[in-house]
Structures are given as C-alpha cells and as structure tokens.
Amino acid sequence: MGRLKEIVIDADRPAKLARFWIEALDEYDLMPYDDAEIARLAALGLSPETDPSVMAVGPGPRLCFQFRKGERPLRNRLHFDIAAADLAVEVSRLVALGATVVRETDGYTVLNDPEGNNFCVVQEAP
Numbered sequence: 485m486g487r488l489k490e491i492v493i494d495a496d497r498p499a500k501l502a503r504f505w506i507e508a509l510d511e512y513d514l515m516p517y518d519d520a521e522i523a524r525l526a527a528l529g530l531s532p533e534t535d536p537s538v539m540a541v542g543p544g545p546r547l548c549f550q551f552r553k554g555e556r557p558l559r560n561r562l563h564f565d566i567a568a569a570d571l572a573v574e575v576s577r578l579v580a581l582g583a584t585v586v587r588e589t590d591g592y593t594v595l596n597d598p599e600g601n602n603f604c605v606v607q608e609a610p
Contacts, residue, residue, distance in 0.1 A: 486566035494552035498538040512542030567608040
C-alpha cells in the first residue's frame, strides 16, 4: 500500500511560487540547499532562484514546485506522488484499480487515474 509522499505543483516559476506558499502556510519553509546541491545547480547553469524543482517542507506533506512547459489546459497543475516500498507491486495494484501507465522511468512511474489525471508512484528510499 502506498503513502502520500508529497504534493507536486506545476509552476512557471517554481521558486517564486514556493515562496508564496511558504508565506501562506504555517510552519512551511524552503528546503535548504546544501553546498553540493548549489554546485550541482551551478554546473547546469542554474541557481536556487532558477531551480526547476523547489521543495517546501513543514508539518504536512512535502510540497514540490516543479517547472512545467505548456498551456495550462494541457498539463496538470497539481498531482500526488505516492511512495511505495515495491514500485512494481504498487503500480500493478493501481492498474488493477483502474489506473493506466503513462511512462516508466528509473525510480518512478507516471500513471493516469481513471479520469486521466496524472500521478506518480516513486520508489521509497530504503
């Protein structure tokens, strides 16, 4: 059985939207960037301000603000990430419930619910 890992919000400007929500929600803050992450971003020509995936943490589920191209009617604005100890077993269980697989990648699978809304199942860290 899966558990809610995070809520993912598609954004045009992830850092700006994340700052809005950490001000709007009690006890949420940006996930700190360590030196290794800042170096990784710099190697890609990015900074925390231009990071395409910005995390906010607080007392509830983690919030992930991710950059997504496309017109809003062509993309979800929000989706669930479900963590599972066994990715393949959880994907199979959800498909049996009516989900369909959109694509599989290393560490997570994108699915559609019965109404066509995207969500992801991610491999839970050991």
